[in-house]
Amino acid sequence: MQEQLVGEDSVPLYMRVRDQLAIRIEEGSLTPNTRLPSERILADEQGTTRVTARLALAQLEAEGRIFRSNRRGWFVSPPRLIYKPTQDYSFSENVISQGRVPATETLDVTPTEINAWLATRTGLAVGDPIVWLRRRRQIDGRPVLVENIYLNPKRLPAIETYDFNRSLWKLLREQYDVELQGKHIEMYPTALVGPQASALGVTIGTAGLYVTRCSHDAEGGFVEFDEEFWLHDALSIQVEVY
Amino acid sequence: MQEQLVGEDSVPLYMRVRDQLAIRIEEGSLTPNTRLPSERILADEQGTTRVTARLALAQLEAEGRIFRSNRRGWFVSPPRLIYKPTQDYSFSENVISQGRVPATETLDVTPTEINAWLATRTGLAVGDPIVWLRRRRQIDGRPVLVENIYLNPKRLPAIETYDFNRSLWKLLREQYDVELQGKHIEMYPTALVGPQASALGVTIGTAGLYVTRCSHDAEGGFVEFDEEFWLHDALSIQVEVY
DNA sequence: TTGTCAAACTGGTATATACCAGTAAAGCAA
DNA sequence: TTGCTTTACTGGTATATACCAGTTTGACAA
Secondary structure (H helix, E strand, O other): OOOOOOHHHHOOHHHHHHHHHHHHHHHOOOOOOOEOOOHHHHHHHOOOOHHHHHHHHHHHHHHOOEEEEOOOEEEEOOOOEEEOOOOOOOHHHHHHHOOOOEEEEEEEEEEEEOOHHHHHHHOOOOOOEEEEEEEEEEEOOEEEEEEEEEEOOOOOOOHHHOOOOOOHHHHHHHHHOOOEEEEEEEEEEEEOOHHHHHHHOOOOOOEEEEEEEEEEEOOOOEEEEEEEEEEOOOEEEEEEEO | OOOOOOHHHHOOHHHHHHHHHHHHHHHOOOOOOOEOOOHHHHHHHOOOOHHHHHHHHHHHHHHOOEEEEOOOEEEEOOOOEEEOOOOOOOHHHHHHHOOOOEEEEEEEEEEEEOOHHHHHHHOOOOOOEEEEEEEEEEEOOEEEEEEEEEEOOOOOOOHHHOOOOOOHHHHHHHHHOOOEEEEEEEEEEEEOOHHHHHHHOOOOOOEEEEEEEEEEEOOOOEEEEEEEEEEOOOEEEEEEEO
16 A cells, blocks of 8 residues: 555656647647657756657657657657549549649669569469669659559560659650559558668668558559558548448 | 778677677577577677667667567577468467467456547447456467457357356357458557566567458458557568559 | 758667566475 | 465566766857
């Protein structure tokens, strides 16, 4: 039987700091993409230390309410993009339809060969030619995903000569008369590391969502395999089944 | 121009500790559900402090490779359960088919009323009766999700009198002749907080995946609305589209 | 006005330490 | 053997501090 800490002290300090900030975000005094006070200032305001302030910030980050920009500060997360992987073929159109501004950058285009990992996913044989496309996509100027796209050059001759900063889906339809049909989608939460983290300009270990999509054309031939690394707070996935 | 730290020191210490552990997991000297050395021991082994050891552990946790059990220690994550929300109707059958052992606990059954939030999701009116069912589900003895299920008592009379520790899907089919048809699924990564975190026995703020599923019967009538809170490392979602 | 550079500021990483709150094991008593 | 209590151990929370590595800003020079 102890005279234990009660009331406000039954909740850890870092959670109370979290709550303070969460209220400011909900009230609207901190709006999307606004910078939060710096960690040192937060710690002073709350009469605590940076370590504890960082715990509170990490908590809000895990909830998807704030994000950090490397050595620039913490910012309020904008609303999640609604993403319907079974329906949406165009990232740009989807972003625009939700009143946001999309941007796409092609990071790299490399003709290469199918490895064992791709072979099991695409149905092609190890050593078959494949075109590896790497893109970064933004919403309202914030990079939210990087993707590795593997295109079947047998089905899409000279694909590497096109401009990939526009809609890939339109390119396939208009230049190759491909209508994507079957899709196998897989996704799970994980941490962003290595080239993905640096391409998105986030700290190694930032929470992300990993999505792969394997598409076939109407005849069932393999067209493209897509591997997407999203910031975990940037999207909400919706699937309709009938 | 500085004589800068090179080689191993260009990688942060906590990442090197992470790598050490990751190797031990990949090699198989640390197998799923094995306890890792305690934070203090890890710190000693690596010649560093608990704070840094915890950074390394948090990194692996974010990647979904290890998980923690409150004040018991850190453990190697078992493989993710493959979950096909568009096809799977039975959690238990799905778990068994992947060679694992499922368990379901009913936490609570409460007849209540539709609130504004549920009204927009179910299509029912505020104040309509609804049965609120709360369950926890395990894989191989580890709680991996809690769910709030809202059942339509108009479509499912006396539903609250049944045993919910078995398959809900079978119950609906056998007792009410309901074949679930249309589904609207929504999901996004977030942190587990409040009752969800405590029901799963995890620290507040643990990464999770939030999934909602609204099901209708063949005639389009609302049957049930399901809200699931998963541990982020426990599942991989697969969707097939044709 | 423009460009450059230094200073101030930001988060990132790290050490050292302390006490609290649950868990689990050891030891002891019935 | 059984049940209880003590003890050791675990992660959880917190303070105080320091230096590093990029970003941003402001002063100053051209």
